[in-house]
Amino acid sequence: MAVLQLPEWTALAPALILAGTALILFLIDSIDPHSTNRTLLAGTAVLGSLSSLAVAVWYTAAGVGATGIDNYGVIDLLGGQFVVDQLALYFMIIIAVVTALVAVASHDYLRDHTYQAEYYSLVMLAATGMSTMAASNSLVTIFIALELTSLPSYALVAILKDNRGSVEAGLKYFLIGAVSSAIFVYGVSLVYGATGSLQLTNIAAVLESGDGAVAEMDGLLGLGILMLIGGIAFKTASVPFHFWAPEAYEGAPAPIAAFLSSASKAAGFVLAFRVFTTAFPLEATTAVIGVDWTLAFVILAIVTMTVGNFAAATQENVKRMLAYSSIGHAGYVLIGLAGLSADGGELVMGAAMMHLLVYGFMNTGAFLFVGLAEYWGVGRAFEDYNGLSTQAPFACGAMAIFMFSLAGVPPFGGFWSKYLLYSATLEAAADNTVLLVLAAALVINSALSLYYYSRLVKALWIEEPILDRDSLAQPTALYAAIVAAAVMTVVILPAFGPIADAATEAAAAIVTQ
Amino acid sequence: MSGMASVPLQDTVLLPERLGNLTGLDQFGLAGELLATLIGAIFVGSLMLTMTALAGPWAKRKITASFTDRISINQIGPAGIGIIIADAVRMLSKELIVPENADRPAWDLAPIVVVSSALLGFAVIPMGNGIQLADPEVGLAYVFAVSGIASLGLVMAGYASANKYSMLGGLRAVAQNVAYEIPLVVTGMSVVIFAGTLQMGEIVAAQGETFVTIVGIDVPRWYALVNPFAFVLFLVANFAEVGRNPFDTPEAPTEIVAGYQTEYSSVYFVLIYLGEFLHIFLGGAIIATIFLGGPAGPVLPGIVWFIIKIWAVFFATQWLRSAVPRVRIDQLIEIGWKGLLVLAFANLVLTAVIVGLIA
Amino acid sequence: MMIEALIAVALIGALVTFIAPNRIAGKLAFAISLVPAALSLWLFAAFDGSGNALRDGELAFESQAAWLEVGNYSISWFVGLDGISLPLVVLTTILCTLAIVSSWTPIDERESQFYGLILFIEANLIGVFAALDFFLWFVFWEAVLIPMYLLIGIWGGPRRKYAAIKFFVYTNVASLVMFGAFIALVFGLGDSVTSFALPEITTAMLDGGPEGLFGLGGTTLASVVFVAMFLGFAVKVPIVPFHTWLPDAHVEAPTPASVLLAGVLLKMGTYALLRFNFTMFPDQVATYAVPIAAIAVISVIYGAMLALAQTDLKRIVAYSSVSSMGYVILGLVAYTQFGVGGATFQMVSHGLISGLMFMAVGVIYNATHTRMVTDMSGMADRMPIAVGILIAGAFGYMGLPLMSGFAAEYFIFFGAFGSGIPYAPLFTALAMFGIVIVAGYLLFALQRTVFGPYRLETDYEVGRAPVHDVASMVVLLGLIIALGVAPDLIFDMITDAIDPIVQGGEF
Amino acid sequence: MTVDVQYYVLLSMAVFCIGLFGVLTRRNALLFLMSVELMLNAANINLIAFAFYHGNLTGQLFALFTMALAAAEVAVGLGIILVLYRNFRDVDVTVPRTMRW
Amino acid sequence: MNDWIAIGALALVGVLIPVGMMSVSYLLRPTVPETSKRATYESGEIPTGGTRIRFNIQYYMVALLFVVFDIETVLLFPWAVAYQDALAADIPLVRALGPMLLFVAILLVGLAWAWRTGAVQWAQTPRQLETDRS
Known part of the structure; x- marks a missing residue:
């Protein structure tokens, strides 16, 4: 394979391509600021994200990051500031997929929007940040990637400048984001103080060596880790920094809500996975700070999924319901970290990663459907969606698939990933019985979630429309994105074998390193 | 100029320590050192204030008069130099009129900020003969940083006066400062590439080396000679930064009366006025230090050369004041962002590339 | 690869139909559904399997492919047919084709979606009966629910929303219970199991059973799982007291959905009971035989009594299904060759008969727009052929000899009577009493509706049933009589697959 | 003449807490922004003090990045506050209540 | 000291x-x-209105732009200081100069974009106003 001949920095190509696309979009806009050529802009964005996807898939297939005789091994870049391994590539794939879907859907959603090029380039920049986050191996690069993700996201949420909801959402997202990033960076500074290093592997090395300074500053380290969890909780929309999510998703343009709730969340999780497996090996950290950090994730996971699901069940607004359900799903994925307390934790984490991939399709699709509804101008409440299926059976069919998949009803992807998560948790529970509670919470919450998801399906398919609607337009690109997401949610089933392998291997690689 | 390089231009001993030795204060431990430092600071402060006092009420008028072929002050003292004292007494004893609606704390604070920010910059300037208060490693960045505080003072003045002219003046000052700060700093950076340090003393020392030898005369490695393009850019950006013609839109007497200082009177006005002149001199000091070899020069002692150089810059500002018309605010902004900034980056990149290729 | 072809044809057909214009959707779906029907008949003819699929039997049309690895377990695509599943597959394909035909008249909006969903259900039903990997089976099992939910919810009667949700919630919760229990069982089996393939799990269960899980002992775990799974499937069957969703769903569902619901979906429950509970847990069956038999008998009698109290023809047929399913459970719990075989036979037979009944009721409803016994009389005047077939079906229900119902019930009673359960004769006798009630309510209803003077007042013409409806009913009736005359047509096959289970399980 | 690192940490914690207090109590978006800056700068104090303590430059370098990112954050924040003012005629963060909080 | x-x-x-x-x-x-x-000085006229005037949006635009570019200099300074040393240490030119060029290039893309979209343009010409309106 040609990978060997490529210089090392090309290992970051999936992220670099996204960055390049963003710059190209800026250039296009600079050449003709008043251009209304939506297809060119969206096309560039889609092309960029698809190339990023293709490269990431190619690398994965070629064995970049995989260890073994025929593979290329984990690639360290810039003195270990970045690391391209299977985990990084896996999440780069998720991010590129979601970005592509969002870019396609935005083509129609933004039809009358003034800031087309800016929109796409901001999306690309945010995607760059997420992709970089997947490969970051140092708290420095992590923080930069985090901000590179957050800053365009703030702007994107508020991009409908004359829409009060959008501005309000942007403000709230920004306020909470700014505070949480301040907390995160303070946590970084404390961890640095305790260990004298910002690179994850070095931090782990210092912790394991039990150096004098670390032992002295155990309190600082503990506080630092707690603050890091805070930053991560924000990015993944988990308790206690989840307040922004419903507001931001509700006010943001729907494709952006899709983007944030899928890709951004995935990026937050890759960050959590990497930081906590690489930098804070469980035994060594516990020996220093005296507390097992998985305990924090056990609590966060349970609280997050419960809060998310119960709040979702009481919503009248579809987008808000999806927002809370997205919080609930963050809780499911957090199990991946909580499970690390037991043997077989890498299986739990692998399952959580799979859930994120499937979630990337189904949740993006669901939000894009909401985008379609906004495009049509039907309302936002459940009742407003009544009987849409008579006019748009395909989109509604896709939405039904997303809803059932999110609820974890077989045969869709969501069932599989949830099941894998459940069974892996159960297996790990043999080692640490606390996990039984998590498994139970997962099942109970999933069962509860069926209530509100099926409520939407019922509105779409079974209820009669309240008002007579004019015939609805069929925007090609939005439809294409939604149908593609739906097809992937289903078609992912036969491909589940290799995906499961990839996820589990990636998880195992970082857990046991 | 031959042999200049052999003379140690830069004393590694800084002013406070030297004073400590001189006065014997260093025998008293920390307190003595502090006292010596304070004396040094007072010395530098007074030196600069003296120059400003000279320039503001007297030299400025004289120079302008000469350009416009008029006779200016000539009554009090020789060549009217006594006007300095007269003006000082007059201004200090004027009634202070506080505009209604003024935001008092900010309005009172603004003059102090303007003056002290300018004074602070001089702390790291090597003035020759060991007159340098401090020589931190980040000297150049520090100078840029503190001189930037002035615009805060200006906007405070503009805002707190509760006057539309003042407000506009303050805003313009900020817009102008931000537009020209970046070309200024980026051009300064192209000098840093040569010197490889931000320490003012080092920069000056680096300029002591011989650049070329023309007909037996060693031309020193002044960066104005090494990179004249950067020098011109820096000069222009500096004029804008200190708000002198042709870039004096924040005051623009024909447009917005007197800008941010419209409502100021009495000693407050004096302070703001002084502050402006201090800034001109600070700009001159920076130019002298990073482009003109600091206090270097033949025959005369360093401090004298240094003063000559900064007065030369001051003279240039007054020259331009008489010779060049003011640009409009929109032109000003566009020159900054579209002209100088691009040129500054071009200069930086070219310098870096050339240095890289030569090395 | 034949099973894959069968499923693929139905799935692709579903997609094609979904995008086809409404106008031609019905005919198109019919044409497409003929392919699996013909294919399944060919499978029937070419069947060469023997023994029970889960007990090392010789599988017909087997195919297996690795799918994914989950931790210590592998999941595979594993399908194959034995003597139990093949008749049910054939039943499915035939009933689906006929259901499509019977929808031509009543379904007049969103046809393409309707027929698409029917074909989608067909694909999944075939999958349910053919799958031999637990996960694969579960996927198909659950995938049936969603289209059925939509069929009831969209094209149903006035209370369709309530009925659809009730159906969905009941069956889904049941699935969840069953699923959780089964997973616990697999984990409890420990290292002896490395995949979710049902034969492997069955072997492990019979070779010693579970080791225990989370502090539960092996036997306790097996009992808990057995009960949980029984409850899970009982909802689907349904068995009293979990039957309440059924009448609602049936009454509100459109005729073709009812046909499939009663004809095939209920059999999923009994099929699963047979495959899981009664194959994997012989010990637990023995332990709980009496309560199960009691429940079965209660179902028979209580279902019949409820049917007696109804005035809605569809409700009568629906409750009678509860009663008939009671027979199946009784047959299963008897655990003899004739008992279990008869139960399996009854599944097929009841599928045909109840399908026929629902169709007939549907035809009458299409014409009169009412199903109330009290509204109608003298229907024989207006639609003699349809009513004739209805009566024939009712006799089939009552167990008239030479019809499949008779054979089925005979086998069951014979098997149950000779079974080793305590009080077996008593249970059998009580269940037989159920037939009397069945005869009572059916004859009562028929007498009121069919005979006497015609007195329904309508502002539209009530005429003869359409030819295609009658034709499909005739096909069903033919099958019923054929099975009644020659039960060995499938009974041999069934007993061949049953024997490995009941051998040694005799008590 | 060096100051022990714990005093820097105390200072930074004080600054951080002041910032946090501001974040929790200020309703003006601009003041909120300033409070966040305080929190970020508290981290910078830590980073630089620890860089000195550990004798490596990593912390200083990271402080540079933090500053850059803080500036970018302010830029975006100001942009959002501008559109906020345009839409709500106010920079009070509790005014926008189009959605439930 | x-x-x-x-x-x-x-x-x-x-x-x-x-x-x-x-x-x-x-x-x-x-x-x-x-x-x-x-009284507030307004060239001898009676003062009208307050000072909370709405000023040109461009003031904000250049301020935001400044924040970005100014911070960029913070990141460039360390490079400028280390550049000569890096060259002296025989680090290849591409590695010593390349990152800075890339960095500046990205900034210039940003500047070009800001320029073209009128962020640094104080007043609009009548023709631009015309095209904006259409």
Whole structure:
């Protein structure tokens, strides 16, 4: 394979391509600021994200990051500031997929929007940040990637400048984001103080060596880790920094809500996975700070999924319901970290990663459907969606698939990933019985979630429309994105074998390193 | 100029320590050192204030008069130099009129900020003969940083006066400062590439080396000679930064009366006025230090050369004041962002590339 | 690869139909559904399997492919047919084709979606009966629910929303219970199991059973799982007291959905009971035989009594299904060759008969727009052929000899009577009493509706049933009589697959 | 003449807490922004003090990045506050209540 | 003596001088309160309206732009300082210069974009107004 001949920095190509696309979009806009050529802009964005996807898939297939005789091994870049391994590539794939879907859907959603090029380039920049986050191996690069993700996201949420909801959402997202990033960076500074290093592997090395300074500053380290969890909780929309999510998703343009709730969340999780497996090996950290950090994730996971699901069940607004359900799903994925307390934790984490991939399709699709509804101008409440299926059976069919998949009803992807998560948790529970509670919470919450998801399906398919609607337009690109997401949610089933392998291997690689 | 390089231009001993030795204060431990430092600071402060006092009420008028072929002050003292004292007494004893609606704390604070920010910059300037208060490693960045505080003072003045002219003046000052700060700093950076340090003393020392030898005369490695393009850019950006013609839109007497200082009177006005002149001199000091070899020069002692150089810059500002018309605010902004900034980056990149290729 | 072809044809057909214009959707779906029907008949003819699929039997049309690895377990695509599943597959394909035909008249909006969903259900039903990997089976099992939910919810009667949700919630919760229990069982089996393939799990269960899980002992775990799974499937069957969703769903569902619901979906429950509970847990069956038999008998009698109290023809047929399913459970719990075989036979037979009944009721409803016994009389005047077939079906229900119902019930009673359960004769006798009630309510209803003077007042013409409806009913009736005359047509096959289970399980 | 690192940490914690207090109590978006800056700068104090303590430059370098990112954050924040003012005629963060909080 | 103490001393002096001048003036100057004197100066006209005027949006635009570019210089300074040393240490030119060029190039893309979209344009020409309106 040609990978060997490529210089090392090309290992970051999936992220670099996204960055390049963003710059190209800026250039296009600079050449003709008043251009209304939506297809060119969206096309560039889609092309960029698809190339990023293709490269990431190619690398994965070629064995970049995989260890073994025929593979290329984990690639360290810039003195270990970045690391391209299977985990990084896996999440780069998720991010590129979601970005592509969002870019396609935005083509129609933004039809009358003034800031087309800016929109796409901001999306690309945010995607760059997420992709970089997947490969970051140092708290420095992590923080930069985090901000590179957050800053365009703030702007994107508020991009409908004359829409009060959008501005309000942007403000709230920004306020909470700014505070949480301040907390995160303070946590970084404390961890640095305790260990004298910002690179994850070095931090782990210092912790394991039990150096004098670390032992002295155990309190600082503990506080630092707690603050890091805070930053991560924000990015993944988990308790206690989840307040922004419903507001931001509700006010943001729907494709952006899709983007944030899928890709951004995935990026937050890759960050959590990497930081906590690489930098804070469980035994060594516990020996220093005296507390097992998985305990924090056990609590966060349970609280997050419960809060998310119960709040979702009481919503009248579809987008808000999806927002809370997205919080609930963050809780499911957090199990991946909580499970690390037991043997077989890498299986739990692998399952959580799979859930994120499937979630990337189904949740993006669901939000894009909401985008379609906004495009049509039907309302936002459940009742407003009544009987849409008579006019748009395909989109509604896709939405039904997303809803059932999110609820974890077989045969869709969501069932599989949830099941894998459940069974892996159960297996790990043999080692640490606390996990039984998590498994139970997962099942109970999933069962509860069926209530509100099926409520939407019922509105779409079974209820009669309240008002007579004019015939609805069929925007090609939005439809294409939604149908593609739906097809992937289903078609992912036969491909589940290799995906499961990839996820589990990636998880195992970082857990046991 | 031959042999200049052999003379140690830069004393590694800084002013406070030297004073400590001189006065014997260093025998008293920390307190003595502090006292010596304070004396040094007072010395530098007074030196600069003296120059400003000279320039503001007297030299400025004289120079302008000469350009416009008029006779200016000539009554009090020789060549009217006594006007300095007269003006000082007059201004200090004027009634202070506080505009209604003024935001008092900010309005009172603004003059102090303007003056002290300018004074602070001089702390790291090597003035020759060991007159340098401090020589931190980040000297150049520090100078840029503190001189930037002035615009805060200006906007405070503009805002707190509760006057539309003042407000506009303050805003313009900020817009102008931000537009020209970046070309200024980026051009300064192209000098840093040569010197490889931000320490003012080092920069000056680096300029002591011989650049070329023309007909037996060693031309020193002044960066104005090494990179004249950067020098011109820096000069222009500096004029804008200190708000002198042709870039004096924040005051623009024909447009917005007197800008941010419209409502100021009495000693407050004096302070703001002084502050402006201090800034001109600070700009001159920076130019002298990073482009003109600091206090270097033949025959005369360093401090004298240094003063000559900064007065030369001051003279240039007054020259331009008489010779060049003011640009409009929109032109000003566009020159900054579209002209100088691009040129500054071009200069930086070219310098870096050339240095890289030569090395 | 034949099973894959069968499923693929139905799935692709579903997609094609979904995008086809409404106008031609019905005919198109019919044409497409003929392919699996013909294919399944060919499978029937070419069947060469023997023994029970889960007990090392010789599988017909087997195919297996690795799918994914989950931790210590592998999941595979594993399908194959034995003597139990093949008749049910054939039943499915035939009933689906006929259901499509019977929808031509009543379904007049969103046809393409309707027929698409029917074909989608067909694909999944075939999958349910053919799958031999637990996960694969579960996927198909659950995938049936969603289209059925939509069929009831969209094209149903006035209370369709309530009925659809009730159906969905009941069956889904049941699935969840069953699923959780089964997973616990697999984990409890420990290292002896490395995949979710049902034969492997069955072997492990019979070779010693579970080791225990989370502090539960092996036997306790097996009992808990057995009960949980029984409850899970009982909802689907349904068995009293979990039957309440059924009448609602049936009454509100459109005729073709009812046909499939009663004809095939209920059999999923009994099929699963047979495959899981009664194959994997012989010990637990023995332990709980009496309560199960009691429940079965209660179902028979209580279902019949409820049917007696109804005035809605569809409700009568629906409750009678509860009663008939009671027979199946009784047959299963008897655990003899004739008992279990008869139960399996009854599944097929009841599928045909109840399908026929629902169709007939549907035809009458299409014409009169009412199903109330009290509204109608003298229907024989207006639609003699349809009513004739209805009566024939009712006799089939009552167990008239030479019809499949008779054979089925005979086998069951014979098997149950000779079974080793305590009080077996008593249970059998009580269940037989159920037939009397069945005869009572059916004859009562028929007498009121069919005979006497015609007195329904309508502002539209009530005429003869359409030819295609009658034709499909005739096909069903033919099958019923054929099975009644020659039960060995499938009974041999069934007993061949049953024997490995009941051998040694005799008590 | 060096100051022990714990005093820097105390200072930074004080600054951080002041910032946090501001974040929790200020309703003006601009003041909120300033409070966040305080929190970020508290981290910078830590980073630089620890860089000195550990004798490596990593912390200083990271402080540079933090500053850059803080500036970018302010830029975006100001942009959002501008559109906020345009839409709500106010920079009070509790005014926008189009959605439930 | 520490550099920063010297700077602190100068800061003290820098504050004390103006404060001292203010104090001297306070002692010297007369105070004749009169309301009309304190009126806001508007070239002799009676002042109208407040000072909370809505000013040109461009002030914000350049301010935001400045924040970005100014911070960029913070990141460039370390590079500039280390550049000669890097060259002296025989680090290849591409590695010594490349990152900075890339960095500046990205910034220039940003500047070009800001330029083209009119972020640094103070006033619009009539023709631009026309095209904007359409």
